Amino acid sequence: MNLAWIAVDWGTSNLRAWAMGPDGHVLDHAESPDGMGKLARDAFEPALLRLISPWLGAGVTTVIACGMVGSRQGWFEAPYRTVPCTPLDHAALVTAPTTDPRIHVCLAPGLRQMKPADVMRGEETQIAGALALSPGFDGVMCLPGTHSKWVHLSAGEVVSFQTYMTGELFALLSEHSVLRHGMAGEGWDEAAFDEALSDALSRPEKIAARLFALRAEGLVSGLSPAAARARLSGLLIGTELAGARPYWLGQPVALIGAEKLSATYARALKAQGIDARLLPATTCTLAGLASLARQPEATR
Structure with a gap:
């Protein structure tokens, strides 16, 4: 080798x-x-x-x-x-x-x-890799995951960033809260996601009430697990987008993450008129590490 x-x-x-x-x-x-x-x-x-x-x-x-x-x-x-x-x-x-x-x-x-x-920690390397793959990029990068990052970039520098615990909240609520009783399985309902996303974006202050409604609708209206999971995701991502609006509104946006999750965020942004560019996380990580490998070895 x-x-x-x-x-x-x-x-x-x-x-x-x-x-x-x-x-x-x-x-x-x-x-x-x-x-x-x-x-x-x-x-x-x-x-x-x-x-x-x-x-x-x-x-x-x-x-x-x-x-x-x-x-x-x-x-x-x-x-x-x-x-x-x-x-x-x-x-x-x-x-x-x-x-x-x-x-x-x-x-x-x-x-x-x-x-x-x-x-x-770790996301900075993906950001550097994304910049290496897209020289001159100015705008916002979103790194969805357990802890989603919204990052403002200008002239090759990270100007500011904000973290949202969206992925961790989804795991906790769907697996360890009272909502878990209606979340079994891996199904997905796009229409339910879109509706919950729009609801959360317009009324993010209602998030706690909307969350319990998922449990209530499962009991009184037979809300399916697929629709419940999709609505939970839509509510959490919608609340995140509402909070991160100053980052993405009117800005070029690149998404760095796992393909399925990035596609979900891209769908959510598309509903707000934002066409985000998707970049694979591993590709960006390797490009970022390679940018360091091209320089002399560390001395300290």
Whole structure:
């Protein structure tokens, strides 16, 4: 294997790695469930080596990692950089302590906003990758997920951002609240989603009442699980869009995330007259890490 370096995306739940060639192409890919949330500090290096050892040769290979691996609870803390700033900065890379002489591990810091207080880790790498794929982009990027991010970009810098716990709220409400009784299954009702989205956008202050109505309608009107799940999603995304209106209104918007979820957000934005561009999350992550790999190795 003509290995040049290794790209790593290390989140709370999973570890993903790519063997990268000198021409920037992916030579191999591996992943494991050894996320940050499951590891003690001294377990990070062994977890990484279990995944990438087959790729390593006799020399030293640079590993560039983003995500929660650089958090305070991770392998080694990579301090947040404060916006406004570029999404990534090679000079801010932090070298993680290692015992295996075959690897040199560099961690990319996340970003912080002082007021209103907000943070991100991992998304900054996707944003940098999206900018590398769309040079000169000025506007807004939305990164839907467990914690959705709305990010204002100008002249290659993150100006401000705002996080919404929409994905986590959906999981909590559909799996652990009283609403779970009417949410079983994987069905989906587009019309129910659209109706709930419009309702939440026009009356976001009614969200708590609209949520309980899902349970009540299941009991008295036989609301189907497919319609209930879609309406819950529409209510939560609609409330998010109502809060994030200053970000997306009248702006070019790019969505970075999983295909299905990004398509749902694109549908919601389309209803507001916004044609969002969809960018795959993994493609953006690799492009962001590659932008760091093209620069000299970290020195600290």
